[in-house]
Amino acid sequence: MNNRLKVLRAERNWSQAELAERLDVSRQAVNAIETGKHDPSLPLAFRIARLFALSIEEIFDDGHR
Amino acid sequence: MTDIAETKKPLGNLGVALRLGGGFFLAIFGAGIAAGVIAAWREHGEFRTGVVIGLGLAALALVGGGWLMLSVRSRMTMPRSPRVRRSRMALYLSLGVSVIVGVIAGVSGQLSGDLHDGGAYLDALVNTAPISRVFAVALLAGWLVAMAVSVYWHMTLDEIERAEYEFGAVLALYGYVTITPVWWIAWRGGMLPEPDHALIFVAVCIVWCIGWGWRRWR
Numbered sequence: 544m545n546n547r548l549k550v551l552r553a554e555r556n557w558s559q560a561e562l563a564e565r566l567d568v569s570r571q572a573v574n575a576i577e578t579g580k581h582d583p584s585l586p587l588a589f590r591i592a593r594l595f596a597l598s599i600e601e602i603f604d605d606g607h608r
Numbered sequence: 609m610t611d612i613a614e615t616k617k618p619l620g621n622l623g624v625a626l627r628l629g630g631g632f633f634l635a636i637f638g639a640g641i642a643a644g645v646i647a648a649w650r651e652h653g654e655f656r657t658g659v660v661i662g663l664g665l666a667a668l669a670l671v672g673g674g675w676l677m678l679s680v681r682s683r684m685t686m687p688r689s690p691r692v693r694r695s696r697m698a699l700y701l702s703l704g705v706s707v708i709v710g711v712i713a714g715v716s717g718q719l720s721g722d723l724h725d726g727g728a729y730l731d732a733l734v735n736t737a738p739i740s741r742v743f744a745v746a747l748l749a750g751w752l753v754a755m756a757v758s759v760y761w762h763m764t765l766d767e768i769e770r771a772e773y774e775f776g777a778v779l780a781l782y783g784y785v786t787i788t789p790v791w792w793i794a795w796r797g798g799m800l801p802e803p804d805h806a807l808i809f810v811a812v813c814i815v816w817c818i819g820w821g822w823r824r825w826r
Contacts, residue, residue: 567689571824572766572769581768584767
């Protein structure tokens, strides 16, 4: 699944560690999501969406739109 | 006047591993020297200059090893997220208890018995010679504490870390349900010696680590 997490993070000038802290996950977890190695669970996807004040669909794209 | 806060440069993973590993081996080296010198002293019964020098060297190695390991504390970049910090501390505690149990088992020599001759250290894993009850209880207590901390650590993992860990665990389970019956049936059929629980345990742990590592660094 594609996502815009890296772009959104860069726009805010946050490091992976800073984003990880805000999401209460490890830095490795942020890296795994950004590189598409792991698709987040629904609760984590909601946390990410709330943090960036966007909808889940605006951040994640499953290629079916 | 500018107040400049003195900060130490954080260590990378390699730096932490080198310091912890170096300190650990230096401490073990020191403990070995001390054990050897004290054993020789008891055997000969004389407090010679060599004993003083040996004990001095052992103390230096122990202090140096301890300092190397403790120096990591102030140079590590601990995660600021409370859950991740708890998870990291639980992992270190679990590893620490396991290392202490391992060192006690290794230094006491009870698990390896008289297998040191000929360099058969790996045979200690499959050694079934009896051990004292006190030693067994101490080992069991240490192991159970390490397992309890490990379970707590598992509960503090985030979903990505947990998925990596559980992928390895499933792989290990498949390894277990493959190796055990195959070996057992092959033994019954006269093709292999009797299944060895310790070897199977080690093999399962190795498969677990491979699965976890593959998922983490693929």
